[in-house]
Amino acid sequence: MPGSSQGKALTVCVEDGEARLFMTDVALPPLAAHEVRVRTAAVALNYRDIAMISGKSIDRPGRAYIPFSDACGIVEAVGDGVTRWRPGDRVCSLFFPEWIAGALSPESRRPLGAARDGVGQTMFTAAEQALVAAPSHLSAAEAATLPCAALTAWNAVMHSGAAKPGSVVLVQGTGGVSLFALQFAKMAGAAVLATSSSDAKLQQMRALGADGGINYRDDPQWSAPALSMTDGRGVDLVVEVGGAGTFTESLKAIRLGGAISVVGMLSGAVEPIDVRHIYGRNARIRGVTVGSREMFEAMNRALVQHEIHPVVGRVLPWEEAGAAMEALQRGDVVGKIVLDFGLA
Known part of the structure; x- marks a missing residue:
């Protein structure tokens, strides 16, 4: 030894x-x-x-x-x-x-x-x-x-979120979890909308495969353009990294029966929430805290199969x-x- x-x-x-x-x-x-x-x-x-x-x-x-x-x-x-x-x-x-x-x-x-x-x-x-x-x-x-970041995104988008062809996933910002969420959602055949305060960063997200971008500094109520981009239907899944400060907009952006994977609190932990948006949208809300070894190994198999690079x-x-x-x-x-x- x-x-x-x-x-x-x-x-x-x-x-x-x-x-x-x-x-x-x-x-x-x-x-x-x-x-x-x-x-x-x-x-x-x-x-x-x-x-x-x-x-x-x-x-x-x-x-x-x-x-x-x-x-x-x-x-x-x-x-x-x-x-x-x-x-x-x-x-x-x-x-x-x-x-x-x-x-x-x-x-x-x-x-x-x-x-x-x-x-x-x-x-x-x-x-x-x-x-x-x-x-x-x-x-x-x-x-x-x-x-951490990749496995959290895998859990949020693939394991819990079940992204698939035809679905629409919205990612917030350009941090590690959001970038991986974009890559995994595209791998699954989903369309991806991205939010950011920077047009330059939105351009980078588009270069990585995002289908649309929303500057939340220009559109603080960014759920409206998200709904417009989905012909009023709403997105299937929001990967919520902002936390309390963005949660209400996420609720407004999802479709009826849509899901929110809550993974972070970059914009704060405590804000008033109008619960009518939760039952009105029949929202499915799930907290995501990284993932298990079993999920990690499944994610790695997908990374190898699709030759995805972080x-x-x-x-x-x-x-x-x-x-x-x-x-x-x-x-x-x-x-x-x-x-x-x-x-x-």
């Missing part, structure tokens, strides 16, 4: 309610049975990471912790009894390490980078069941974007994590922001 070793980690230190990001040395204990040590190649950032560090997320622990949930790396060593992996295998982390299949349970709702330390380190340890093989056609930077907007050295977080906060990058750990 491999012995102890040293690594480096990005660490969020919380003092008097304020959090700061530091680089620290960490000890890597010997592997227990059924554990795997992974040398990190790339880590992708999510808006959830900003919410964690800023204290907007209720999941942020009061102690110092290693952030981030999304990594691609190479298996460095395996503990006794490991059968799923061998040294040299390329793997991705699992956002909820205990969520293997079925519905999310209170026992499996313990994500990386919160209740437990995350993958923002040169090497991380995981149970063998908590890893997924990285798709062979993707680079490490691309594969690192899959555990949209990576910027790659920075992992030592520049602070600058990467600032770029994510500004929202001026279309595509995922990824930290490169220098593993060839």
Whole structure:
């Protein structure tokens, strides 16, 4: 069994309610049975990471912790009894390490980078069941974007949303979940409408396959053009990343019996809601919190079959994590922001 070793980690230190990001040395204990040590190649950032560090997320622990949930790396060593992996295998982390299949349970709702330390380190340890093989056609930077944003979009659009030919899916903004939702909806044969505050970003979404775009800065009541673009019928599915601030417009935009997959709260968590829109539209509303390993593996099969590549907007050295977080906060990058750990 491999012995102890040293690594480096990005660490969020919380003092008097304020959090700061530091680089620290960490000890890597010997592997227990059924554990795997992974040398990190790339880590992708999510808006959830900003919410964690800023204290907007209720999941942020009061102690110092290693952030981030999304990594691609190479298996460095395996503990006794490991059968799923061998040294040299390329793997991705699992956002909820205990969520293997079925519905999310209170026992499996313990994500990386919160209740437990995350993958923002040169090497991380995981149970063998908590890893997924990285798709062979993707680079490490691309594969690192899959555990949270891609799997959330897959759950919202394909697993829960059941997008299909002839359906219309509306995605909000140009963040990671929305970009993956666009790709998966087009893969399924659906039409896609996109919203953004930027005409330039809408052009980029059209280049990626969006069938129509709505500038919500020009049209704050963007449900009206969405209805117009669907001949008054409404969309079949909204992938709701805005939260309370956009939820009412989403309700107005869906067709009778349409669905809303609620995956985020970028525009806020609490707003008054007119419930008449819910029963009046016979709306189907479902909260989506990433997904299981079973969903991840199904998504990867589709990525390989359709040769889909994630949209990576910027790659920075992992030592520049602070600058990467600032770029994510500004929202001026279309595509995922990824930290490169220098593993060839």
